[in-house]
Amino acid sequence: MLKWLGALTSVVVGCVAVPHEQPHVVKPAKDKSELVAFAQGSSISGIYDRTCAKCHGDRAQGGGGGTRSLNTWAKFDQKNDKPFFDAIKKGVSDMGMEAFGETLSDEQIWGLVVHIRELQYDALRRESGGPKAKDGVYQAQGHRYKITTVIPKGSGLDIPWSIDWLPDGRSLIANRPGTMVVARENQVVGKVNGLSAVWSNGQGGLLDIAVHPKYRENGWIYLSFADQGAKPNTGFTKIVRGKLKWEGQDAQWTQQETIYQAPQSMYSSGGAHFGNRTVFDGKGHIFVCYGERGQGNLSQDLSRTNGKILRLNEDGSVPSDNPFVNQEGAVKAIWSYGHRNPQGLVFGLDGTLWETEQGPRGGDELNKITKAGNYGWPLVSFSINYNDSPLATPWPKAGQKFVQPEMRWLPVIASCGLDVVRGGAFPQWRGDLVAGGLAGQTVRRIRVKDGKYVDQEELLWAMGRVRDVQVHPLTGEIYVVLNGPDMVVKLSRAE
Ligand code: HEC
Known part of the structure; x- marks a missing residue:
């Protein structure tokens, strides 16, 4: 089965936030300046691991804080670039995710989207491999x-x-x-x-x-x-x-x-x-x-x-x-x-x-x-x-x-x-x-x-x-x- 990216064709403008489990109410970081200082000298993956992984998982697999896996074809699609950026910048308050626009620069926020894309690619490629031949076809x-x-x-x-x-x-x-x-x-x-x-x-x-x-x-x-x-x-x-x-x-x-x-x-x-x-x-x-x-x-x-x-x-x-x-x-x-x-x-x-x-x-x-x-x-x-x-x-x-x-x-x-x-x-x-x-x-x-x-x-x-x-x-x-x-x-x- 040729799944890799072929699957994208069946994805119509997706990304509707479906209500699911009871969201955990998470308080914003105690000290925002602490994150600002940390992020300044940190790599993008460092920021992700410290700030995001506790909810989204270290491989974007989700599971913490009421999150779902980001490692799906629909979420990997480029149509989600801006929505992802906006979600990180403005937060998802009703779901308990704070707005990182106050602590991270736009460049850092975009970097986090890139990091999530790298994690998604990894997971999806591992799951789907590449085009596979059956009897050479x-x-x-x-x-x-x-x-x-x-x-x-x-x-x-x-x-x-x-x-x-x-x-x-x-x-x-x-x-x-x-x-x-x-x-x-x-x-x-x-x-x-x-x-x-x-x-x-x-x-x-x-x-x-x-x-x-x-x-x-x-x-x-x-x-x-x-x-x-x-x-x-x-x-x-x-x-x-x-x-x-x-x-x-x-x-x-x-x-x-x-x-x-x-x-x-x-x-x-x-x-x-x-x-x-x-x-x-x-x-x-x-x-x-x-x-x-x-x-x-x-x-x-x-x-x-x-x-x-x-x-x-x-x-x-x-x-x-x-x-x-x-x-x-x-x-x-x-x-x-x-x-x-x-x-x-x-x-x-x-x-x-x-x-x-x-x-x-x-x-x-x-x-x-x-x-x-x-x-x-x-x-x-x-x-x-x-x-x-x-x-x-x-x-x-x-x-x-x-x-x-x-x-x-x-x-x-x-x-x-x-x-x-x-x-x-x-x-x-x-x-x-x-x-x-x-x-x-x-x-x-x-x-x-x-x-x-x-x-x-x-x-x-x-x-x-x-x-x-x-x-x-x-x-x-x-x-x-x-x-x-x-x-x-x-x-x-x-x-
Ligand atoms: C306290 C838990 C929590 C933390 C910390 C958190 N998030 Fe979220 N985030 C959520 C929840 C809950 C949602 C709602 C979507 C879902 O179910 O996954 C969400 C949504 C998102 C979305 C939109 C996903 C979509 O499906 O459209 C992105 C992108 C995202 N978060 C990235 C991040 C990044 C990057 C960080 C770190 C800077 C971060 N989040 C920190 C809980 C969190």
């Missing part, structure tokens, strides 16, 4: 499917980051350290020589490969990679295009042109957050996404490429109708900003530009990208800090205007790779997004309608870190690029 809503290996471990894959296809059905698979292999069906048959050297450092290296939709006519292939800066130990993401010159089964990378390169002053040290994915809008533009290189404040700075989605003409020139072309000092290529580390980008069938990006500890986002939109990082976030301290709240404060995500993953899946189902093998899923997650080791099918998130279902879990999810342009099968083990698997329909 998985049952999902609308389709039965199989998962089979396409390119096994040990076939020349080395932290594969990206897959795309040539019109004849051969695939190109880019490895992060800077190599690329050519595969026909389920066999590696060749490699691409002569690629630019990449800065293989931390999360950086050869990132994305995007075959131009009119490849037959123009032969262009776009690559993005972490580029070594002029100063030692610096790097930033760079976009190029080039062509393949075939020599038997191998190809030579030729005619390379730089499509986008940030000035050297923006190159920085460290191996964090390069982005990057490239998509074509079919109207002569490409969209590419840049990570903020671990410098969150730069995501809000329009004079920097960090944490931005760029829109360029296919030849790298800047379209004259970009939103910030007339703004003094702005990077003219910017389309949207306030991003952290986007690693999924795709046009939906209705032309909506969808993006997935990674939050820190909680708060991966599915965003609908709009012209000049500010997505809020690092001023708002569904996350806490890695060290379990509060970071922000998810909602704009007075005077702030941010585009909120259509959906957030809490805890994170470390979203990476995004595509859209175009029909083919999975007609019932036409128009659905498929998204991967590295740490979550997951593939989710996400239903969207009229630019809105509807629900999601997990299709694959715990086979490895999911680096890329791409739908085969000819067959419509869903290809999944895994790291650790480094291999490619595919989801195909089971009759």
Whole structure:
């Protein structure tokens, strides 16, 4: 039974407080200043354990003070983010829970919601596991499917980051350290020589490969990679295009042109957050996404490429109708900003530009990208800090205007790779997004309608870190690029 998250679809706006056992009347903390002082130097889990666990249980299982378990699918749903925040801030007085808005900051209160989400995920995952096959067949809503290996471990894959296809059905698979292999069906048959050297450092290296939709006519292939800066130990993401010159089964990378390169002053040290994915809008533009290189404040700075989605003409020139072309000092290529580390980008069938990006500890986002939109990082976030301290709240404060995500993953899946189902093998899923997650080791099918998130279902879990999810342009099968083990698997329909 495929329960995991599929169950969410049956959950309608839930969360009605049903009266149950006689509530215990609990007096507010004797000394509120004691909690204020404790919370100041404490981790979020420390605050929970001291203040909340006596009623809600150390694993949110409930039982004390008249509480019920929070570890249910209905309570896990993102619709409860604000109600949970409000319950903690304003209290549930008729049930004996005090208002913590007097003792805890909004950031601490949101941190407690994140902590509860982590506990819920733990409990629900333990209870439900992931999608399970019966006689090799998985049952999902609308389709039965199989998962089979396409390119096994040990076939020349080395932290594969990206897959795309040539019109004849051969695939190109880019490895992060800077190599690329050519595969026909389920066999590696060749490699691409002569690629630019990449800065293989931390999360950086050869990132994305995007075959131009009119490849037959123009032969262009776009690559993005972490580029070594002029100063030692610096790097930033760079976009190029080039062509393949075939020599038997191998190809030579030729005619390379730089499509986008940030000035050297923006190159920085460290191996964090390069982005990057490239998509074509079919109207002569490409969209590419840049990570903020671990410098969150730069995501809000329009004079920097960090944490931005760029829109360029296919030849790298800047379209004259970009939103910030007339703004003094702005990077003219910017389309949207306030991003952290986007690693999924795709046009939906209705032309909506969808993006997935990674939050820190909680708060991966599915965003609908709009012209000049500010997505809020690092001023708002569904996350806490890695060290379990509060970071922000998810909602704009007075005077702030941010585009909120259509959906957030809490805890994170470390979203990476995004595509859209175009029909083919999975007609019932036409128009659905498929998204991967590295740490979550997951593939989710996400239903969207009229630019809105509807629900999601997990299709694959715990086979490895999911680096890329791409739908085969000819067959419509869903290809999944895994790291650790480094291999490619595919989801195909089971009759
Ligand atoms: C004295 C007992 C008590 C303490 C302490 C307490 N709560 Fe509650 N809380 C309750 C009760 C009772 C409810 C009503 C819902 C239920 O039945 O669980 C509730 C409701 C909630 C809800 C809403 C749940 C829902 O189902 O919508 C959240 C979230 C919550 N508490 C979080 C916290 C957090 C975080 C803390 C610590 C800062 C805390 N509570 C401390 C008793 C308590």
